[in-house]
Amino acid sequence: MGKAGRFACIFVPMGLTIASLLCLLLVFLGGLSKSNALGSLYFMQLDASNFTANPDLSAVDFTDIDDQFLDMFKSSFAKGDLKDFYNIYIWNYCDGTADDKSGDKTIDHCSSRQAAYWFNVKEVWGMDGAALADHFPKALDDGLKVYEKVAKFMFACYTVAFWVTVAEIVVGILAIFSRWGSLCTTIVSTAAGIFVTAAAITSTALFATFTGIVNTSLKPYHIHASMSTKMLAIVWLAVAFNVGAGFFWLISTCCCSGKSDPKHKKTTFAQRTPYTYEPLHDHHHAGGAVPLGQMGPGGAYKGGNNAYEPFRSHA
Known part of the structure; x- marks a missing residue:
């Protein structure tokens, strides 16, 4: 309040x-x-x-x-x-x-x-x-x-x-x-x-x-x-x-604490730096990205626990 x-x-x-x-x-x-x-x-x-x-x-x-x-x-x-x-x-x-x-x-x-x-x-x-x-x-x-x-x-x-x-x-x-x-x-x-x-x-x-x-x-x-x-x-x-x-x-003493409402606090986001990578997530599926864990040898991963997640570059 x-x-x-x-x-x-x-x-x-x-x-x-x-x-x-x-x-x-x-x-x-x-x-x-x-x-x-x-x-x-x-x-x-x-x-x-x-x-x-x-x-x-x-x-x-x-x-x-x-x-x-x-x-x-x-x-x-x-x-x-x-x-x-x-x-x-x-x-x-x-x-x-x-x-x-x-x-x-x-x-x-x-x-x-x-x-x-x-x-x-x-x-x-x-x-x-x-x-x-x-x-x-x-x-x-x-x-x-x-x-x-x-x-x-x-x-x-x-x-x-x-x-x-x-x-x-x-x-x-x-x-x-x-x-x-x-x-x-x-x-x-x-x-x-x-x-x-x-x-x-x-x-x-x-x-x-x-x-x-x-x-x-x-x-x-x-x-x-x-x-x-x-x-x-x-x-x-x-x-x-x-x-x-x-x-x-x-x-x-038990009402109206005087503190600001958390809902009204401003949310801060970290500023992304150029030329950094971010992981591809499942929501990229709809845009044609290869599902995680389904790429074969020669540039992808097979899946399972040993798979590596590809990164997308932001220039």
Whole structure:
């Protein structure tokens, strides 16, 4: 099939690998600016636009309402530390205001970006004082501790997955020339698939759990948390693209060798030199040549194993 066929054979896995890389890039671009496009690429959103200083006691047991904790909320709300919403990304968070009539949300501020970021609501809401530690809901406090640890692992998985996918594209260029290149690319693709899948599972489980904790602990105060279906779709598309690429890379190790088709090779013939002899063959029979082995004495041969074959001269 040749190099053209080989190129066509790896076109699909290369395209899927690039698509997976673009999905991972969108994860890292989330929260990069206050624009609506990048601002909407969050993992989780906390909506505090309906915060109430008079908690709904029917929503939870009375013992879950801590007066001191409620005072902390009132203080944060009065100082303007409690924003209408918070978008949580892999690098940072952004907050803003929501329009009372339309409900449209506008991002006003984004925090600085840092590796292994985790959203510390105590710090963001100004509730991280030592004197207030005992009044913070225990379930939310425990959830934040787990979130901090898992967020580091999640960030590492996404980072490794991104760079290994880049390596997969670079090594994939070698697959154009041979099946060995496809084999090497398949190995790199498998590593990328492991880290992309681990990152997707970790982030989905982490924010699903944290969302549930926030909704349970802060429901009386009308603070609601939700996950982004857009980001979930992007993350799991990265997994699907990477797994698909790995499958087709594997297929390319046993298909489309890249070598030229033997049928299309040019056949070379030896150039005959003038004044040389070539043996007479049976196909000269039809032209009147004496059959081999049937000439008598005086210039021919009698036949049998001791016969000599006459030669024809080419001038």
